[in-house]
Structures are given as structure tokens and as C-alpha cells.
Amino acid sequence: MLDAIARLSAFYKLVTHYFDQFEREYPHRYGMRFGFWRPVIRQAIDKFLECGDLRKGFARVRCPECREEFFVAFSCKQRGCCPSCDQKRSLILGIRLLAEVLQPVPHRQWVFTIPKRLRVYFRFTRSFLGDLCRAAYDTVREAMQLESHEQGCTPAMVGAVQTFGDLAHWHPHIHAIVAEGVFDGDGCFLPVPNILVDRAIEIWRGKVFDILFEAGLLDLEDIGSMMGWKHSGFSIDTTVRIAAHDHDGMQRLVEYIARCPFSLARMVKLTRDGKVMYHGSHPNCIRFPELGSEMDLRPGMRRQNAGDTIVSTRRVGIPYIWERQ
Secondary structure, eight states, X not given: OOOHHHHTSHHHHHHHHHHHHHHHHHHHHTHHHHOSOOHHHHHHHHHHHTTTOGGGOEEEEEOTTTOOXXXXXXXXXXXXXXXXXXXXXXXXXXXXXXXXXXXXXXXXXXXXXXXXXXXXXXXXXXXXXHHHHHHHHHHHHHHHHHHHXXXXXXXXXXXXXXXXXXXXXXXXXXXXXXEEEEEOTTOOEEEOOOOOHHHHHHHHHHHXXXXXXXXXXXXXXXXXXXXXXXXXXXXXXXXXXXXTTOHHHHXXXXXXXXXXXXXXXXXXXXXXXXXXXXXXXXXXXXXXXXXXXXEEOTTOOTTSXXXXXXXXXXXXXXXXXXXXX
């Protein structure tokens, strides 16, 4: 819910002062680079500005015992532009996964990334993001089968498509919560504690190339050239492990992968000419963009806005079946 403190934030001021100008200037200033203007952007921002406003609607709550009453303003429930609603959504998702989905077995976070050269294709064709999540699951399935040597067993995975990086720039990648093993046909869990990450990366790279080759965006020459790169740009990180009954650790992990694309705490200042001072989470972050720590957002929040942001959660495998949240 957008309270009085949030209305004093740099982001709220940025939206109220500059979003209309951003919408006007978008077609000729950003349309070629980021695609056509989608009406959902304006709709999301308008709802965000009404979030937590009692004048726009509220619920009346009364305790049946003490009869105390208070009003609760309606929230906007928007993704990617309201930090408060995103935080509430991530909390609810974590509770739901722990109560209804995740089995009491060890899990690992798998983070799948792709080279910068390929990321632009996923900006203009958003259906590729779903294909990317399926490719991540197929990678987990094949890697697990190679390590477990069991036929007919299925891994379990909850995958979140994220389209933003640490500095709110375009960076499509997958965060996945993966059971540290597979389930057989009877639902019995078979641990697979060790995965050859390098082999999994090779599988992942092939899956991503297949998506873009079938779409006609890469040819065999392009793929052959990229296969020869010393540093491929493809990566999988599996270092984060959650023990079987570490509910607090799992809740924190779910909140992290379903978080808002930006942090109000790190958006420390809005200058008079519409530039935002935004702190990176790591001290060794490379300056971005060229202006250093000042991102020129005066016409709008272009590096990542409500139309660009996607945190799409999917459940895959047994017992975590496909589901778009």
C-alpha cells in the first residue's frame, strides 16, 4: 500500500513530475530502440498513483470482539512499478510455495543467464521469455537424468523470469528453485547432491540457440561463431542451497526472486533536472549508463518501466507442475 512515506520517495516524484513527458516523447526518442508504446504502461502507472489512496476506495475492518474499526485503502496490485505491492506479492508467494508446493527436501537456486548479444531478441519478442523458462527446465531435467542414472524420474522446479539487472537495465534471465534430486513414478525422492555445472551450461547454451535458430534470428554461422567464444556469456550458478526444513531461508529466497525490479532505498535522490541517483548493490558495479551513477530518466523510467518488467513465476515437474502466476 502506498503510504505517506512512499509518496515522498524519489520514484513517486519522478512519476508524478515526468511520466507525462516521457509518454509524449517515447515514440520518437525510444520507440526504435525499445519497441512500440504499450497501453499497459500508462494503465499501470495510473493505478500506482492511486495505490493506498482512501479517496479511491477502501475496506472497513472491524474486530468482532473489541469492536475497534479502521479503514484499509485498496492497493493497486501492479507488477514492476509499485514496490509495496510487489513486496506483498512476494511474501504471499513464499507462504504459498512453502505450504502447498515445495516438498520437505533440500533445494538449490539455479540462476541461468545468456550473453548480452542475445538479450535484445527477448525484449522485442516476449513469448521467447516463456521459451527461455522451458529451456531452463529442460536443462535441469537433462542434467539431473545424467547424474542420477535413473529412467523415468522427474526433477521439480519453480522458475521466475526476471528481465532486470542490478541497475534496472534490460537483463532477461531465470531464477529457479530446484529440488536437489528427482522424484520417481511413486513420488519417492532420490537425492542428486552434485551436478556437473559445466555440462549443464553446455545443455543450456544449446537450448537457447535452438530457440533463436528456430525463430530465424540466428543461423548456423552465427551459432558456430559464438560456440568459439572463450567466454560464452552463458552461465548457471547453483551455489545457493536451502536445507530441507529451512523455511526462513526459503522464504527469503522466494522474496528475492519475486522482488520488485528496483529498490526505493537505493533510489536515493531525484535532481531538479530529472536525474536519479541510484546505488548499485555491489561496490564494484560498472557505471551505467555513460553518465555514471546519474541515470537520465527525465523523460521517464526508460531503463526499466512497468511495461518492460516481468517476474513471471512458473512451477515445473513433479510435484511442481506448470503454472503461470
